[in-house]
Amino acid sequence: MKQRRSVGKVLMGNEAMAWGIIEAGATAATSYPGTPASEIMETVCRIKEEHSLNIHTEWSVNEKVAFEVALTNSYLGRRSAVMMKQMGLNVALDPLMSSAYTGVRGGFVLIAADDPGPYSSQTEQDSRYLATFAKIPVFDPSCPQEAKEMVKRAFELSEEYEIPVMMRPTSWVCHSRQGVVLDKIEGRNETPSFKKDPQRWAATPRFRYLLHKELNRKIREISLRNHPSPISAPGGAEMAVVASGVPYAYAYDVVKAMGLEERVALYKVDLPYPLGQEIDELVQIHPQTLILEETYPVIELQIGCREGVRGRLDLTIPSEGELTPDIIAHLFATLLGEGVGEVRIPPEGGRKPSLCPGCPHRAAFWALKKALPQGIYPGDIGCYTLGLNLKAVDTCLCMGASVNQAAGLYHSFKQGQKSVPPIVATIGDSTFFHAGITGLINAVHQGASFVLLILDNGTVAMTGGQPTPAGGGPGKSIQIEEVVRGCGVDFIRTVDPYDIPLLIQLLKEADHYARGEEKGVAVIIARHPCLIYGARDEKKGGGEIFIGEECDLCGLCTERFECPALCKGPQGGPIIIKTLCTNCGACLYVCPQGAIKRV
Amino acid sequence: MDLQMVIAGLGGEGIIFMTRVLVEGLYRCGQPVISTETHGMAMRGGSVISQIKIGDYQSPLIRYGEADLLVGTSLEEAHRNLPYLKEGGIIIKNTPQKGVHCIDASAIAHKIGNPRGGNLVLLGYVLAHLVPAISIEPFLEVTGELTPEKFLTGNLKALQEGWQVVLQGNKEEDKAEEGNQAAREN
Numbered sequence: 001m002k003q004r005r006s007v008g009k010v011l012m013g014n015e016a017m018a019w020g021i022i023e024a025g026a027t028a029a030t031s032y033p034g035t036p037a038s039e040i041m042e043t044v045c046r047i048k049e050e051h052s053l054n055i056h057t058e059w060s061v062n063e064k065v066a067f068e069v070a071l072t073n074s075y076l077g078r079r080s081a082v083m084m085k086q087m088g089l090n091v092a093l094d095p096l097m098s099s100a101y102t103g104v105r106g107g108f109v110l111i112a113a114d115d116p117g118p119y120s121s122q123t124e125q126d127s128r129y130l131a132t133f134a135k136i137p138v139f140d141p142s143c144p145q146e147a148k149e150m151v152k153r154a155f156e157l158s159e160e161y162e163i164p165v166m167m168r169p170t171s172w173v174c175h176s177r178q179g180v181v182l183d184k185i186e187g188r189n190e191t192p193s194f195k196k197d198p199q200r201w202a203a204t205p206r207f208r209y210l211l212h213k214e215l216n217r218k219i220r221e222i223s224l225r226n227h228p229s230p231i232s233a234p235g236g237a238e239m240a241v242v243a244s245g246v247p248y249a250y251a252y253d254v255v256k257a258m259g260l261e262e263r264v265a266l267y268k269v270d271l272p273y274p275l276g277q278e279i280d281e282l283v284q285i286h287p288q289t290l291i292l293e294e295t296y297p298v299i300e301l302q303i304g305c306r307e308g309v310r311g312r313l314d315l316t317i318p319s320e321g322e323l324t325p326d327i328i329a330h331l332f333a334t335l336l337g338e339g340v341g342e343v344r345i346p347p348e349g350g351r352k353p354s355l356c357p358g359c360p361h362r363a364a365f366w367a368l369k370k371a372l373p374q375g376i377y378p379g380d381i382g383c384y385t386l387g388l389n390l391k392a393v394d395t396c397l398c399m400g401a402s403v404n405q406a407a408g409l410y411h412s413f414k415q416g417q418k419s420v421p422p423i424v425a426t427i428g429d430s431t432f433f434h435a436g437i438t439g440l441i442n443a444v445h446q447g448a449s450f451v452l453l454i455l456d457n458g459t460v461a462m463t464g465g466q467p468t469p470a471g472g473g474p475g476k477s478i479q480i481e482e483v484v485r486g487c488g489v490d491f492i493r494t495v496d497p498y499d500i501p502l503l504i505q506l507l508k509e510a511d512h513y514a515r516g517e518e519k520g521v522a523v524i525i526a527r528h529p530c531l532i533y534g535a536r537d538e539k540k541g542g543g544e545i546f547i548g549e550e551c552d553l554c555g556l557c558t559e560r561f562e563c564p565a566l567c568k569g570p571q572g573g574p575i576i577i578k579t580l581c582t583n584c585g586a587c588l589y590v591c592p593q594g595a596i597k598r599v
Numbered sequence: 600m601d602l603q604m605v606i607a608g609l610g611g612e613g614i615i616f617m618t619r620v621l622v623e624g625l626y627r628c629g630q631p632v633i634s635t636e637t638h639g640m641a642m643r644g645g646s647v648i649s650q651i652k653i654g655d656y657q658s659p660l661i662r663y664g665e666a667d668l669l670v671g672t673s674l675e676e677a678h679r680n681l682p683y684l685k686e687g688g689i690i691i692k693n694t695p696q697k698g699v700h701c702i703d704a705s706a707i708a709h710k711i712g713n714p715r716g717g718n719l720v721l722l723g724y725v726l727a728h729l730v731p732a733i734s735i736e737p738f739l740e741v742t743g744e745l746t747p748e749k750f751l752t753g754n755l756k757a758l759q760e761g762w763q764v765v766l767q768g769n770k771e772e773d774k775a776e777e778g779n780q781a782a783r784e785n
Contacts, residue, residue, distance in 0.1 A: 010619075010622050010632075142658075143633070143657060172635050175637070176633060178659075179631070325661075329662060346663060347680050347681075347682055350645070351609055353643035356611075564611075579714045579715065
């Protein structure tokens with residue numbers, strides 16, 4: 001095999017999109033981290049550093065903030081991008097809807113990454129629906145190289161029509177790796193100019209009607225030039241396949257693998273919304289047309305002629321779960337009247353995720369269960385959702401909901417019966433900044449009474465260790481204690497969760513405060529840096545941990561504490577896996593016999 | 600080359616790093632390659648797989664029963680993902696057990712003083728099987744570029760050790776063959 005150097009570079013889809021943003025000459029890029037989108041912004045920051053580029057980059061406190069900061073740069077005639085995961089777009093939906101009406105000046109690209117499956121999200125919602133809801137065009141890339149090109153096309157389309165444009169990659173585009181050809185960086189830096197135009201930027205409802213009319217004109221014009229492209233269209237094809245995003249790539253591979261090149265006409269859609277009417281003609285000339293897209297029927301719903309259309313609406317395709325190459329192969333075989341062959345059963349079981357060895361959250365959850373075993377524990381979004389495994393998380397709704405659910409529990413119990421149980425909400429530091437603060441203000445103001453345990457590991461750990469407002473940045477760092485005090489909380493304690501006895505004592509005091517005569521929200525900040533992203537090689541003082549002879553094989557430490565470094569050994573008793581153990585010592589407090597000890 | 604490969608294991612075992620080295624190295628050898636991996640909640644010690652397709656492919660996902668090669672950084676996960684493997688496909692496992700394509704990568708990593716380098720030992724072994732005609736150089740180069748300074752020597756050594764296991768094995772087979780030859784001649 002001859003070796004040759006390729007011109008491109010292997011990039012993850014998210015890195016490729018970051019290069020698209022840079023090559024297009026964006027001067028502002030903002031984001032809040034979330035799988036599968038996080039690496040886009042990380043890469044923008046890295047390229048900015050390596051090439052000394054003049055771009056405003058920020059990890060904003062939440063997606064609404066990120067959206068509005070980037071949007072305003074575009075109002076000033078400069079290219080801007082904002083990146084988030086699909087749930088984040090729910091948070092930024094307000095400015096999205098309104099910005100479609102105001103329109104933009106410099107190209108404005110919103111990347112909302114979806115998670116069919118879902119693998120790391122609360123829903124497998126299709127952000128393209130929100131593009132149709134807001135009436136903005138949406139691109140749907142099928143691979144990293146294409147994702148980079150589409151970002152640049154999105155900027156051009158956005159500028160041409162002065163409209164926000166969405167890019168909607170899915171997990172398997174974001175996290176695919178492929179050789180990507182890099183182009184030159186445009187290096188635009190338009191002089192910011194704000195052209196005052198109150199009827200546009202500050203339109204009252206009377207003028208909003210006109211802006212809506214204008215938006216409808218734009219979207220209609222874009223639709224007139226947007227049609228599915230034929231990839232292979234043999235005469236006499238028994239079936240047309242119209243596909244967008246990763247399902248297009250699956251369809252391409254499966255057609256080849258099954259040898260269906262002469263029987264299937266394959267069409268690709270780059271811009272699933274707004275679609276022109278040509279797709280109706282395509283449907284009419286084929287006996288049947290299969291629509292492949294994730295995860296909701298966006299293309300399908302725009303087809304006027306429904307005869308022979310197969311997809312999600314007629315339940316040909318499952319309405320939930322991701323579309324896999326296996327499902328597509330099965331669909332092709334069924335629709336073309338072929339034998340389906342052996343259907344393989346996907347792997348079952350597998351190990352569920354758990355908190356890392358030495359994770360400070362585990363110690364905090366253990367203390368919580370010990371201190372207030374009869375409590376109700378509203379939880380939140382982050383690594384610490386895994387407190388589920390320790391039975392210390394009872395709810396998980398969306399970012400910041402734990403605080404409001406704790407308040408809701410309190411009001412409900414108080415109205416409905418005499419005694420209120422211990423209520424302890426847990427929330428991470430970044431989630432607290434993102435959407436917890438407003439809830440805390442509300443809870444205090446509305447007279448709710450519960451314990452709020454802020455799990456502060458100093459970083460956004462779940463998504464790869466991005467910074468929070470408490471850390472160093474271009475501006476001031478914001479201290480959680482001061483914010484909490486400013487929200488009107490009188491009971492505030494800070495503790496290192498590794499000190500389990502002290503945390504247990506504080507939790508009892510806090511509960512006593514919340515359910516006693518004083519009443520009010522009691523906040524405990526359990527602060528210890530994340531072991532992966534905060535204090536990587538931290539080794540706590542003291543000797544190694546070992547299991548003493550007192551062990552009576554009760555199994556409590558291996559089953560209930562679930563530290564990956566503390567496992568059931570071949571003899572049934574617990575063993576310490578030395579390569580994993582961080583020596584944090586939290587397990588010393590776990591064994592009822594006191595058998596877990598330090599040398 | 601036309602090959603579909605699955606790497607299966609647990610979060611924290613370094614599957615993403617293996618995939619990066621493999622894919623970037625193959626790309627530098629001029630191979631068309633596309634891959635994908637699990638991120639986010641699925642990490643944190645949970646089951647993780649990555650999929651690598653070399654050849655004319657547009658999508659990174661592999662159909663069940665189509666993988667030519669299944670690599671397990673942990674035994675349990677290798678077995679659990681068997682539905683991916685095609686009939687006659689090869690399975691390479693990190694395990695102290697003896698058997699065809701069983702390699703105790705974790706033990707070798709310990710022995711060379713890089714206890715967390717089992718993933719690269721395994722990758723070295725895989726490479727020696729996968730691309731015997733290619734030199735290990737591009738993969739060492741990529742490993743070097745992706746490794747932080749203080750783990751550099753350990754990681755390069757780990758990759759080479761895995762590669763050597765195969766070469767040694769081949770040499771021993773050759774020796775045995777030579778021995779047989781000699782015996783026959785005598």
